Amino acid sequence: xxxxxxxxxxxxxxxxxxxxxxxxxxxxxxxxxxxxxxxxxxxxxxxxxxxxxxxxxxxxxxxxxxxxxxxxxxxxxxxxxxxxxxxxxxxxxxxxxxxxxxxxxxxxxxxxxxxxxxxxxxxxxxxxxxxxxxxxxxxxxxxxxxxxxxxxxxxxxxxxxxxxxxxxxxxxxxxxxxxxxxxxxxxxxxxxxxxxxxxxxxxxxxxxxxxxxxxxxxxxxxxxxxxxxxxxxxxxxxxxxxxxxxxxxxxxxxxxxxxxxxxxxxxxxxxxxxxxxxxxxxxxxxxxxxx
Amino acid sequence: xxxxxxxxxxxxxxxxxxxxxxxxxxxxxxxxxxxxxxxxxxxxxxxxxxxxxxxxxxxxxxxxxxxxxxxxxxxxxxxxxxxxxxxxxxxxxxxxxxxxxxxxxxxxxxxxxxxxxxxxxxxxxxxxxxxxxxxxxxxxxxxxxxxxxxxxxxxxxxxxxxxxxxxxxxxxxxxxxxxxxxxxxxxxxxxxxxxxxxxxxxxxxxxxxxxxxxxxxxxxxxxxxxxxxxxxxxxxxxxxxxxxxxxxxxxxxxxxxx
Amino acid sequence: xxxxxxxxxxxxxxxxxxxxxxxxxxxxxxxxxxxxxxxxxxxxxxxxxxxxxxxxxxxxxxxxxxxxxxxxxxxxxxxxxxxxxxxxxxxxxxxxxxxxxxxxxxxxxxxxxxxxxxxxxxxxxxxxxxxxxxxxxxxxxxxxxxxxxxxxxxxxxxxxxxxxxxxxxxxxxxxxxxxxxxxxxxxxxxxxxxxxxxxxxxxxxxxxxxxxxxxxxxxxxxxxxxxxxxxxxxxxxxxxxxxxxxxxxxxxxxxxxxxxxxxxxxxxxxxxxxxxxxxxxxxxxxxxxxxxxxxxxxxxxxxxxxxxxxxxxxxxxxxxxxxxxx
Numbered sequence: 001x002x003x004x005x006x007x008x009x010x011x012x013x014x015x016x017x018x019x020x021x022x023x024x025x026x027x028x029x030x031x032x033x034x035x036x037x038x039x040x041x042x043x044x045x046x047x048x049x050x051x052x053x054x055x056x057x058x059x060x061x062x063x064x065x066x067x068x069x070x071x072x073x074x075x076x077x078x079x080x081x082x083x084x085x086x087x088x089x090x091x092x093x094x095x096x097x098x099x100x101x102x103x104x105x106x107x108x109x110x111x112x113x114x115x116x117x118x119x120x121x122x123x124x125x126x127x128x129x130x131x132x133x134x135x136x137x138x139x140x141x142x143x144x145x146x147x148x149x150x151x152x153x154x155x156x157x158x159x160x161x162x163x164x165x166x167x168x169x170x171x172x173x174x175x176x177x178x179x180x181x182x183x184x185x186x187x188x189x190x191x192x193x194x195x196x197x198x199x200x201x202x203x204x205x206x207x208x209x210x211x212x213x214x215x216x217x218x219x220x221x222x223x224x225x226x227x228x229x230x231x232x233x234x235x236x237x238x239x240x241x242x243x244x245x246x247x248x249x250x251x252x253x254x255x256x257x258x259x260x261x262x263x264x265x266x267x268x269x270x271x272x273x274x275x276x277x278x279x280x281x282x283x284x285x286x287x288x289x290x291x
Numbered sequence: 292x293x294x295x296x297x298x299x300x301x302x303x304x305x306x307x308x309x310x311x312x313x314x315x316x317x318x319x320x321x322x323x324x325x326x327x328x329x330x331x332x333x334x335x336x337x338x339x340x341x342x343x344x345x346x347x348x349x350x351x352x353x354x355x356x357x358x359x360x361x362x363x364x365x366x367x368x369x370x371x372x373x374x375x376x377x378x379x380x381x382x383x384x385x386x387x388x389x390x391x392x393x394x395x396x397x398x399x400x401x402x403x404x405x406x407x408x409x410x411x412x413x414x415x416x417x418x419x420x421x422x423x424x425x426x427x428x429x430x431x432x433x434x435x436x437x438x439x440x441x442x443x444x445x446x447x448x449x450x451x452x453x454x455x456x457x458x459x460x461x462x463x464x465x466x467x468x469x470x471x472x473x474x475x476x477x478x479x480x481x482x483x484x485x486x487x488x489x490x491x492x493x494x495x496x497x498x499x500x501x502x503x504x505x506x507x508x509x510x511x512x513x514x515x516x517x518x519x520x521x522x523x524x525x526x527x528x529x530x531x532x533x534x535x536x537x538x539x540x541x542x543x544x545x546x547x548x549x
Numbered sequence: 550x551x552x553x554x555x556x557x558x559x560x561x562x563x564x565x566x567x568x569x570x571x572x573x574x575x576x577x578x579x580x581x582x583x584x585x586x587x588x589x590x591x592x593x594x595x596x597x598x599x600x601x602x603x604x605x606x607x608x609x610x611x612x613x614x615x616x617x618x619x620x621x622x623x624x625x626x627x628x629x630x631x632x633x634x635x636x637x638x639x640x641x642x643x644x645x646x647x648x649x650x651x652x653x654x655x656x657x658x659x660x661x662x663x664x665x666x667x668x669x670x671x672x673x674x675x676x677x678x679x680x681x682x683x684x685x686x687x688x689x690x691x692x693x694x695x696x697x698x699x700x701x702x703x704x705x706x707x708x709x710x711x712x713x714x715x716x717x718x719x720x721x722x723x724x725x726x727x728x729x730x731x732x733x734x735x736x737x738x739x740x741x742x743x744x745x746x747x748x749x750x751x752x753x754x755x756x757x758x759x760x761x762x763x764x765x766x767x768x769x770x771x772x773x774x775x776x777x778x779x780x781x782x783x784x785x786x787x788x789x790x791x792x793x794x795x796x797x798x799x800x801x802x803x804x805x806x807x808x809x810x811x812x813x814x815x816x817x818x819x820x821x822x823x824x825x826x827x828x829x830x831x832x833x834x835x836x837x838x839x840x841x842x843x844x845x846x847x848x849x850x851x852x853x854x855x856x857x858x859x860x861x862x863x864x865x866x867x868x869x870x871x872x873x874x875x
Contacts, residue, residue, distance in 0.1 A: 004362055004373050008405065011766055018768035022662050025654020026671070029742070032735045033678050036689045043692075093584030101581055111585040113861060114592050120789060120857030121595070121850070122796020124824045128846040129595045132602035136839070153591060160588070186577035214682025217798035220828055245684045246799055246828075249691070264685045275680050279673070347761055349665050376764025386755035390777035399773060400763035449759070456763060 037268070044265025047258045053266075056239075057227035065255045069263050071229040072244035075144055076270070078233040079223070079240055080213050082148035083155055088205055090152075091159025098160070099167040100189055118157040126153040127218030135222070142224035144233025147240060150218035155208045162204020166197040199281055206278030210271050216242035241267045293320035293490050294360045294459040296341060301355030302519070303333070303340050305348065310336045312519035314355075316509060318460075323482060323491045325501035325528065328511030329543065333520025334494045335383075337511070338462050341492065342378035343371040359459070376404075378460040379453035384469050385445030387437035387452070394433040396448055400456035415455055423451035424481050443474020450481065454489070461485065463493040467500065479504050498544060502532050510540045599847040606840025614844065618809050620826065622841035623834060630823070630848055632809045636726070637822040637849070640801065641794035643730025643815065648738045649787050655738070656745035661771060672746065679739035687803030690732040691724075695804065698728055702816045717817035724806045726815035729822075732800050737790035744789065748782030749775055781863055788860035792853045795824075802828035823849045 055068035094111065102108025130150040134140050170193050178188040194201075224237035225247060232238075241263060248260035296318040303311045311333035318324045326334040339345040340353050343364060357364040364374050387396045397416045401407050407415075416433070420426040425447040429440070437448050446466060453461060463482070467475040482491055482504050495501050501508050509525040524537045535541045542548055607614055609626055617629020659672045699722035705715045752775045760770040805820035807829055812819050823845045830842055 004359060004364065004369055004377050007370060007373050007376070007764075007766065010405075011403070011769070015766040015768045018771070019662065022654045022658045025651045026658040026663075026675075028651050029655045029675050029678065029738055032689075033674065033681070035693060036681055036685060039689055039693055040685060090584045090587060093581045094588055097581035097585040101578055102585075107582075107585070111588060113865075114589055116861045117854065117857050118588065118592060120792045120796075120853055120860075121592075122793075122798065122824060122853055124796060124798040124827050125595065125599075125846050125850045125853075128827065128843050129598060131839070132843050133594060133598040136602050137598060156588060156591075184574050186574045189577070210680060214680075214684070216682070216684045217824070217828055220799075221831055225832075242682055242684045242799070245682075245688065246803070249684070249688050249803060260688060264682075264688055267682055268685060271680055271682060272677075275677070342762065344758065344762055347758065372764055372766050374764075375762050380762035382755060382758065382762075384755055386753070386759045388756055388759065388774060388777070389753075390780075399760070400765075403763065403765055403769055452759075452763065 040261060040264050040268055043258070043261035045262075047262035048265055052259070052262050056229045058229070060227070062251070063253050063255065065258075067259060069239075069241060069244050069259070069266060071226065072239040072241040072263065073266065074229065074231055075147075075223065075233075075238040076213060076241040076267075078231070079144050079148045079151060079219070079238070080209055082145060082233055083151035083212060084205065084209055086148065086152035087155035087159055087208070091156045091208075092163050092201065094156075094160045095163035095167055096189060098164050100185070100193070115157045115160045118153075119161070121153075122217075123150075123154055123215050124217035124221070126150045127221035129153070130218070131221045141235065142222060142237050143235060144223055144230075144238035144240075147219045147223035147238070148233065150222050151212040151215060154212050154215060154218065158208035158211060159205055162207065163197070163201045166200030166204065167193060169200065170196045199284075203278045203282040206274050206281070210274035210278065213274065214242055214267060214271050216240075216246050219243045220246070241270070293488060295320050296460065296490065296492075297356075297358040297361075298341075299356045299358075301337070301340060301353065301357065303336050303345055303353050304351065306350040308517075309519040311340075311511075312521055314522050316522060316525055318490060318492060319507065320490045321486060321488075322506040323486050323493060323504050325505035325508045326492070326494045326511060327496075327498065327501050327508060327543070328520070328523075329513075329548070330496075331520075332511040332513045334509075334511040335464050336520070338464055338492060338494050339380075341460070342380055342462055343374045344380060346371065376400075376456060377458055378462060379456065379458035381446070381449050381453055381461065381463045381466045383465045385442055385449050387440075387445050387448050389436070389438045391437060392434045393429050393437045393440070393448060396437040397451050397455050399452060404456070416451075419451040419455040420448075422454050422485070423447045424477060424484070425451055441474070443470050443477060446470060446474065446478060447481065450478075450485075454485070458489070460490040460492065463491065465494050465496060468496060475500070498532075502528060508532070510535075510537075510543065512539055512543070595850065596847075599843055599850060603840055603844035603847050606837050607844055609837050610841070618811065620809055620830070620841070623838040626837060628841050630845055632811055633821055633823045633826050633845060634848065634852075635811045636805070636820055637795050637824070637852075639813070639815070640726055640729045640733060640805075640820065640822055641791055643726060644733035644737055644794040645787060645791050647731060647734035648741055648790060649783075651734075652738050652741035652786070652790075653745055653783060655742040656749050657771065657775070659742075659746050660749035661767070661775065672743075675739055675742055678735065679743075683736065683797060683799045684803070686732050686736055687800035690728060690800060690804045694731060695722075695724055695728050698722060698725070698731070702727060706816050713813050714815050717814040720818055721816050723818045724804055724820065725818055726805075726820040729801045729804045729820050730815065732804060733794045733797055736797060736800065737794050740793060741783075741786045741790040744786035745779065745783045748779040748786075752778045781866070785860040785863040788856055788863070792856040792860065795822075795856070796849060796853050798824035798828050801825045 051066060052068040054070050056071035057067045060067035098108055098112060127150045130146050134146050134149060174192055174196060175188055178192045219240040220243055223240055226237040226239050230236050230238045245260050245263040245267060248256045248263060299315045301314045302309060314337055328334050336345060341357060345351050345353055394416055397419050398412050401412055401415060425444060428444060440448060467478050485491060505528045508528045508531045510523045511520050512523045513520045524535060524540045532544060606622060610628060612627035612629050614629050616631050617627060618632045620628045622628040655675055659668050663671055702722040706717060706721045709715045756774040757770055760773040765773055801822055802825040805825045806818050807821050808819045827842045827846055834842060
């Protein structure tokens with residue numbers, strides 16, 4: 001008879017079982033990631049060539065091999081850039097309002113709440129909104145800009161949230177030190193607060209960009225399809241890379257499916273690259289942050 | 292139920308930092324042993340090695356022996372979980388489970404050890420709350436959240452929770468440091484009452500408290516910043532406070548440092 | 550220190566404006582407040598313009614919008630949301646049932662099981678799931694998951710066919726509700742896991758230690774301290790995941806066979822959703838057809854808005870509770 005009793009077999013088994021299930025859950029979550037990446041790389045490499053990256057689909061017949069996504073890549077880059085140009089200033093200013101001017105008043109609480117709610121607006125709905133407002137109501141044409149508007153609405157809440165978080169991390173001492181020198185509040189924000197939070201905000205913006213770069217649904221409803229190069233985002237239909245993948249995937253022949261996979265590979269490369277750069281900036285900024 | 296603890300040559304580490312070095316002592320059953328000493332001298336760390344709570348912190352480890360009535364708590368076949376079942380602990384800040392009622396808090400440990408019938412559990416909860424001098428204050432609101440009680444009541448609830456599983460030893464890590472004087476007095480009375488049944492070890496910053504309640508006292512100190520803590524002296528409390536054998540102990544007790 | 554950040558209100562205030570009142574303050578403040586208000590205006594505008602563009606189509610509808618199963622706004626002008634709304638809810642429910650337990654496991658793995666050094670990178674791996682574009686999941690779903698699910702689906706149908714969800718005659722497997730639900734589950738898993746992980750990590754250390762000191766095993770400690778504390782957070786995380794699943798478009802547009810009926814048979818080739826129907830139907834939509842799609846989008850907007858607002862209210866209430874409690 002020992003003084004310290006052992007725990008019952010039942011409890012031990014339960015503990016082990018729970019541990020096993022938790023490990024299993026993690027494995028289950030990683031399997032699809034590995035599977036998706038592997039399949040995209042395997043199927044995508046077949047057509048990952050210079051023709052794909054430098055040619056459009058113009059004059060490529062329904063069953064022809066060849067062709068590329070140059071027009072779609074150009075479109076995506078321009079649309080995402082435009083979307084950022086719209087969303088970043090608005091998002092950043094909103095974050096500044098929430099952290100520096102809002103003071104927890106009714107307006108700032110309302111904005112804060114709806115920013116959260118806005119993150120949950122389905123991407124297809126933002127596309128429908130731009131369709132209803134910009135194209136049907138205002139009578140503007142389908143264009144890269146229309147797509148960028150939809151993407152910008154998707155980006156805004158993410159930009160606001162990440163920028164807000166970074167601005168709140170700026171110590172109040174810095175602000176007060178600046179006020180004590182007689183510097184006006186807005187100059188303090190522009191010259192002291194924003195530079196301090198700069199890298200963090202860049203990280204947040206990059207993650208937001210990465211998120212919208214892969215969005216298909218809003219583009220589908222706003223940029224229209226085209227197989228030709230259109231480098232003017234303000235006029236006429238433009239392609240986008242996610243849309244290209246969707247379009248090619250829906251065409252019933254193998255050469256189109258091959259192009260879809262290669263498009264997916266290119267898209268993932270772009271998105272992952274943006275993600276990686278964002279994480280690297282964040283990591284470089286705070287190497288000791290841990291999890 | 293009350294048991295003796297023998298510690299020999301115990302070192303405790305946080306990663307590569309040695310927090311306490313070469314501690315040996317005997318803690319007698321049915322008595323209160325107090326650990327005193329300046330902040331950071333390792334007395335709380337040492338307390339946590341006695342029920343293997345120290346190793347909960349990532350990177351923390353222990354070398355040496357802790358014997359509970361002769362059985363090595365750090366033996367190869369001994370599980371930390373069963374050690375903690377036999378050696379209860381009360382923490383610095385009252386920590387009732389916020390989502391549980393008063394009743395559920397007291398019964399929390401019981402439920403771990405298999406099915407307990409409702410009447411059995413009712414009995415133990417009442418007995419434990421009475422043991423913790425809390426029954427009269429809460430008997431009409433057992434189903435209210437434990438977090439709704441005052442700080443002193445919460446701490447007595449935590450003591451009730453600890454004694455409900457009938458441990459052999461009760462460790463208390465500065466149990467009164469977050470409480471007002473009246474609540475402190477209530478807890479001290481409780482400790483004296485509980486020592487009939489339990490081996491009680493208490494860490495305290497309050498010299499008067501150690502003098503009031505404890506039978507034996509150990510004085511911990513460290514040679515300097517970053518050095519490991521050590522036991523300078525251990526003796527009957529009455530002798531320690533009137534006639535300490537070490538200069539450092541006297542200096543600390545008389546308030547010359549710490 | 551130099552920076553590229555410029556603002557609209559940037560007047561030429563001198564660097565040493567110590568005693569002078571800066572005349573950039575008012576415009577800057579105005580711009581910041583205006584940007585915040587613009588966000589509210591956009592949310593309101595989404596509702597207003599979806600309604601205004603949907604009304605003509607709804608007036609032209611010869612069927613009942615809420616009960617009609619068919620969707621023929623271009624031809625006979627009979628269309629209804631019933632089958633689509635049903636498909637949206639069913640596929641999202643499947644996704645939620647699959648994703649929530651796995652996400653809780655993943656969150657616990659990272660917060661309480663994985664070695665500390667690995668927890669960060671492993672968590673990042675799960676976050677990467679969210680970085681894969683929707684259209685890629687659709688492609689993967691059609692090429693890999695749909696064939697993969699064929700055999701298990703047949704087995705379920707053969708052995709558990711009495712259960713309504715697994716019932717069905719004829720073709721089993723293929724482009725089914727189950728396939729769509731599984732893909733949606735993978736897509737919402739990262740968000741549920743990320744939020745759950747955060748709330749699990751916020752469990753007060755002192756409550757975890759209290760449980761361990763009572764002699765609880767790791768699992769018992771989690772059940773005693775971590776799960777009760779994190780429950781509201783997990784519930785709202787699941788609701789946010791639900792909202793995302795319902796709005797997810799392209800992946801399910803590629804997987805669902807676009808049928809217009811109401812059936813609980815998730816193993817037979819049936820399935821559609823509001824979002825998938827918008828993506829698939831937009832190309833050949835007439836003006837009335839576009840209006841009808843916008844009307845369906847309005848329904849989706851309202852549903853997801855309600856789900857998200859409920860989830861956010863739970864989170865916000867919990868934040869206050871945690872602040873006052875801890």
